[in-house]
Every structure is written in structure tokens, then in C-alpha cells.
Amino acid sequence: MLKSLMRDAMLAVQSRSGITASFIVWLVVATTAASAALVFLSVAAYDWLALQIGSVHAALVMAAIFVAIAIVGLIIGLLARRRARERAILERAARAHAPSWLLDPKILATAVQVGRSLGWQRVIPLALVGILAAQWAREHRAQSDKPSE
Numbered sequence: 001m002l003k004s005l006m007r008d009a010m011l012a013v014q015s016r017s018g019i020t021a022s023f024i025v026w027l028v029v030a031t032t033a034a035s036a037a038l039v040f041l042s043v044a045a046y047d048w049l050a051l052q053i054g055s056v057h058a059a060l061v062m063a064a065i066f067v068a069i070a071i072v073g074l075i076i077g078l079l080a081r082r083r084a085r086e087r088a089i090l091e092r093a094a095r096a097h098a099p100s101w102l103l104d105p106k107i108l109a110t111a112v113q114v115g116r117s118l119g120w121q122r123v124i125p126l127a128l129v130g131i132l133a134a135q136w137a138r139e140h141r142a143q144s145d146k147p148s149e
Helices: 002-017 021-053 055-096 105-118 120-145
Strands: none
């Protein structure tokens, strides 16, 4: 049973992302090849610059190029982080104002079935207590999520 659950989970991940073991292996191969190409291109660029302008100036130019690449990468990373934070904040706000899960048709159908089997006189007070508890938990969670000033 656990093996089938693991297989189902793996198939769910594959269907959403398309990631397989062969994809990961080929991604590692491509990353290794790209890294080696970058090293060889950097050495070739340094040698060419050393012939053109001297070894010290060539080293400084190559260092400036890699510093510029690092700065661009840092800026892009910070922008991506900010966008991810904004998306997460918007999603949390949307979930907070989303319609209640109590309005889900499956939940309503189950509630009607329970009401018919137990009798509405017993179910209505239990449902009201459950709704009050859910509202209290929601407010308590909202208060604990607020940053203290």
C-alpha cells in the first residue's frame, strides 16, 4: 500500500512539473557542460586580452566582467524574491477573504445527509458550535499572524 501511495505521489509530481529521473540526470549533464564551457571561454578571453592589453589589465577586465554578472544576478534574485513575497501576501489575503469551505457542495451534501440520519434537532446545535469554533480559530490565527509593534 505504501508503495502504491509513493507511486501515486510521484505520478502527481510528474504530471504537474514534468520532472523525471532522466530529466534531472540530463539537467546535471547540461549544467556540467555549461560550467566547463564557461571556464574555457573565460580562460580564452583572458589569454586574448593578455595578448592585447597585458596580463594585469586583462585580469582586471575579466574580474570586472564577473563582478558585473554577479551584480546583475543579485539584482534579478532580489526582484524575484520581492515578487514571490508579494504573490504570497496577495494569495494569503485572497484566501482570508475567500468563500468559506462550508459552502462547498460536497460539504453541504454531507451535512444534509447527516441531518437526515440524526435528525435536524440534534445537528443544528452541533453545526452552530462548529461554526463558532471555526470562526474563533480563524480570528485567533489572524491575531497571531499580525506582527507585534
